[in-house]
Amino acid sequence: MSDIPSELRFAETHEWAELLEDGVVRVGVSDHAQEQLGDLVFVELPEKGEEITRGEACAVVESVKAASDIYAPLTGEVVSVNEALNDSPETVNNDPYGDGWLFTVKPSDEGELDQLMDADAYAEHIEE
Amino acid sequence: MSQKTPLYDEHMEAGARMVEFAGWQLPIRYGSLVEEHHAVRRHAGMFDVSHMTVVDIEGAGARDALRRLLANDVDKIREPGQAIYGCMLDERGGIIDDLITYRLEDDFYRMVVNAATRAGDLAWMERQLADFDAKVTERDDLAMIAVQGPEAIDHVVELLGAPDVASLKPFRSLVQGDCFVARTGYTGEDGCEIILPNGIAPELWRKLVERGVVPCGLGARDSLRLEAGLNLYGQDMDRDTTPLESNLAWTVAFQPSDRDFVGREALEQQKSEGVTRQLVGLVLGTGGIPRQGVRVVTDAGDGVVTSGGFSPTLERPVAMARIPQAAGDEVIVELRGRELPAQVVKLPFVRNGKPREGLLPS
Numbered sequence: 097m098s099d100i101p102s103e104l105r106f107a108e109t110h111e112w113a114e115l116l117e118d119g120v121v122r123v124g125v126s127d128h129a130q131e132q133l134g135d136l137v138f139v140e141l142p143e144k145g146e147e148i149t150r151g152e153a154c155a156v157v158e159s160v161k162a163a164s165d166i167y168a169p170l171t172g173e174v175v176s177v178n179e180a181l182n183d184s185p186e187t188v189n190n191d192p193y194g195d196g197w198l199f200t201v202k203p204s205d206e207g208e209l210d211q212l213m214d215a216d217a218y219a220e221h222i223e224e
Numbered sequence: 225m226s227q228k229t230p231l232y233d234e235h236m237e238a239g240a241r242m243v244e245f246a247g248w249q250l251p252i253r254y255g256s257l258v259e260e261h262h263a264v265r266r267h268a269g270m271f272d273v274s275h276m277t278v279v280d281i282e283g284a285g286a287r288d289a290l291r292r293l294l295a296n297d298v299d300k301i302r303e304p305g306q307a308i309y310g311c312m313l314d315e316r317g318g319i320i321d322d323l324i325t326y327r328l329e330d331d332f333y334r335m336v337v338n339a340a341t342r343a344g345d346l347a348w349m350e351r352q353l354a355d356f357d358a359k360v361t362e363r364d365d366l367a368m369i370a371v372q373g374p375e376a377i378d379h380v381v382e383l384l385g386a387p388d389v390a391s392l393k394p395f396r397s398l399v400q401g402d403c404f405v406a407r408t409g410y411t412g413e414d415g416c417e418i419i420l421p422n423g424i425a426p427e428l429w430r431k432l433v434e435r436g437v438v439p440c441g442l443g444a445r446d447s448l449r450l451e452a453g454l455n456l457y458g459q460d461m462d463r464d465t466t467p468l469e470s471n472l473a474w475t476v477a478f479q480p481s482d483r484d485f486v487g488r489e490a491l492e493q494q495k496s497e498g499v500t501r502q503l504v505g506l507v508l509g510t511g512g513i514p515r516q517g518v519r520v521v522t523d524a525g526d527g528v529v530t531s532g533g534f535s536p537t538l539e540r541p542v543a544m545a546r547i548p549q550a551a552g553d554e555v556i557v558e559l560r561g562r563e564l565p566a567q568v569v570k571l572p573f574v575r576n577g578k579p580r581e582g583l584l585p586s
Binding site: 156159 | 252253256257258261443446447510512513515533534536541560
């Protein structure tokens with residue numbers, strides 16, 4: 097059974113978003129997604145300062161077998177990226193909601209967060 | 225509707241992630257692909273390869289038939305139970321399939337061909353062998369388990385009570401009870417492939433699990449064969465490529481010169497005109513993993529990645545690519561709009577569980 101923290105919001109494409117105290121949103125992939133992807137061996141993150149658009153591909157995660165796009169759950173400017181993943185992409189598998197975060201984004205419209213699914217809705221989504 | 229191997233229930237019970245492959249339901253991985261990969265390189269792993277097609281060729285004309293059908297020569301086989309690897313070609317020299325052929329008795333040969341090419345292979349064989357006294361029989365009553373890794377043979381010897389398996393040379397086989405055991409594989413490690421009746425396959429599989437042999441899926445099978453520099457039909461070679469362009473010139477027996485195998489004329493012409501493409505290994509640094517179809521830019525023109533992935537043993541991206549024969553050692557792989565430098569290397573990437581010497585900067 098996959099882990100779904102109740103304080104997070106989720107996109108249909110399996111990214112999670114967490115509103116931090118400074119109004120910045122941290123983004124990663126769900127436990128379900130990392131399990132589906134398998135052992136990650138390479139992560140390509142957006143550039144700091146890059147404008148990303150909700151629903152559009154903004155990063156790539158690669159397993160031994162395949163490359164998968166990560167879609168921006170929100171529109172905004174990338175504030176920071178998790179550089180540690182360059183050396184240890186497997187952290188996304190081991191700790192998808194903690195040290196395996198991908199990047200943070202300053203949303204142009206915080207209201208977009210409410211359009212993401214809550215934990216219950218996401219649990220239903222991955223049951224389907 | 226896809227087919228299930230006799231080991232389907234074992235895979236489901238083990239919680240395998242299943243995929244459809246060549247019309248069969250097969251495990252892609254059970255847990256971690258990388259752990260399955262390392263189990264084979266370091267200890268012992270096993271694969272359900274029951275989807276592969278076993279074809280028996282019997283009759284007084286079997287030998288002549290196979291000397292016509294295959295680019296390699298079954299007359300290289302010196303003793304019963306021995307096998308050769310090679311290609312079945314069309315008249316243009318294009319590869320219809322790659323396969324292993326065992327001679328079991330003077331008039332009795334066994335071939336193991338790819339599942340993905342099964343229908344075409346069987347039709348081709350029927351047509352080519354129509355004029356020979358050789359009967360083609362598909363053996364769908366047989367399952368196949370590949371046990372691979374440095375400890376694989378020990379497990380099989382003890383489990384089957386078959387000490388002779390330990391002294392089998394590569395590409396030799398023996399029959400032990402209901403099991404046909406061959407010292408072959410698709411991982412670059414020591415090990416064997418066991419062909420056995422469907423009904424007893426699950427029991428052997430379970431006993432191997434009890435002994436600690438790690439079930440491995442198609443994912444690890446692919447990453448292991450890539451490291452070992454072994455071609456995958458449909459990716460690294462197909463009807464539009466010849467063995468001479470596929471790192472398989474060693475499997476074509478031009479001698480004796482009077483053996484008229486299908487495709488011979490085309491290959492001889494290609495040889496005399498000069499082979500213009502080659503299949504090579506590429507080693508990359510970081511920056512992403514090249515996949516099939518990605519463009520390779522060389523100083524002698526463009527090439528293409530035929531298989532690519534992350535090598536768990538080398539801990540870096542590797543690929544097989546078809547590039548111009550005249551290309552230099554430094555090439556560029558174009559990936560997602562970026563240009564990644566890559567080094568052209570001889571295959572395999574990994575030998576005896578270790579990166580091949582000189583392949584990695586120390």
